[in-house]
Amino acid sequence: MLIKKISLTHTSTITTQLLPVVEHFYTLQGEGFHQGRAAYFVRLGGCDVGCVWCDVKESWDASVHPKMTVDEIVNTVVQNSSPQKGLVVITGGEPLMHDLTQLTAALQAAGFETNIETSGAHPLSGSWDWICLSPKKFKAPLPSVVPFANELKVVIFNKSDFEWAEKYAALVSPQCKLYLQPEWDRASIVTPLMIEYIKQHPQWELSLQIHKYIHVP
Numbered sequence: 001m002l003i004k005k006i007s008l009t010h011t012s013t014i015t016t017q018l019l020p021v022v023e024h025f026y027t028l029q030g031e032g033f034h035q036g037r038a039a040y041f042v043r044l045g046g047c048d049v050g051c052v053w054c055d056v057k058e059s060w061d062a063s064v065h066p067k068m069t070v071d072e073i074v075n076t077v078v079q080n081s082s083p084q085k086g087l088v089v090i091t092g093g094e095p096l097m098h099d100l101t102q103l104t105a106a107l108q109a110a111g112f113e114t115n116i117e118t119s120g121a122h123p124l125s126g127s128w129d130w131i132c133l134s135p136k137k138f139k140a141p142l143p144s145v146v147p148f149a150n151e152l153k154v155v156i157f158n159k160s161d162f163e164w165a166e167k168y169a170a171l172v173s174p175q176c177k178l179y180l181q182p183e184w185d186r187a188s189i190v191t192p193l194m195i196e197y198i199k200q201h202p203q204w205e206l207s208l209q210i211h212k213y214i215h216v217p
């Protein structure tokens with residue numbers, strides 16, 4: 001990974017760290033606490049978690065995706081989102097496979113809120129306004145990441161995932177929001193179980209991937 005900062009003045013820099021970008025788009029956040037908000041998504045390449053039901057397997061191999069500098073990414077976000085700035089969601093792949101210090105600093109300096117969606121399987125880097133931790137059984141989160149979660153979002157594929165969800169609910173901070181989200185292809189089977197589970201355990205809330213219902217990316 002190339003990281004090179006060139007000082008221009010005492011107050012500005014060009015940041016030329018290269019990051020593999022699978023796709024980027026302006027849409028509505030479809031999941032979790034910020035559901036329904038306009039958000040610019042940047043999907044970074046690279047993931048070694050290996051979820052069998054992953055719906056973005058094309059993101060796994062970072063080497064096949066074009067690299068953009070941090071400045072190019074930030075300029076792209078500025079040019080293609082609202083002039084009021086707002087939310088930028090860094091997702092993947094597993095975005096914490098990369099050092100996100102420079103990217104988040106540049107986004108925040110440009111006036112954006114920085115959110116991440118991560119499995120937590122790699123060390124935390126970056127400055128985040130909101131961290132959505134989605135722990136995966138295929139490669140568990142690092143204990144060092146878990147306490148920083150603002151939101152715990154557990155994908156429910158089968159009944160045993162409720163136990164997995166409770167394991168991490170016991171480890172996050174008391175302020176952390178708790179969400180259960182049906183795996184898309186299993187939704188018709190697991191959603192009724194989830195409704196009953198949440199009725200019995202009201203500390204949890206249901207997260208639905210509304211972007212898939214309203215047909216936006």
Ligand code: SF4
Pocket residue numbers: 047048049050051053054055056057059092093094119136
């Ligand atoms: S962590 Fe995310 S990108 Fe990686 S395999 Fe799992 S669902 Fe796919």
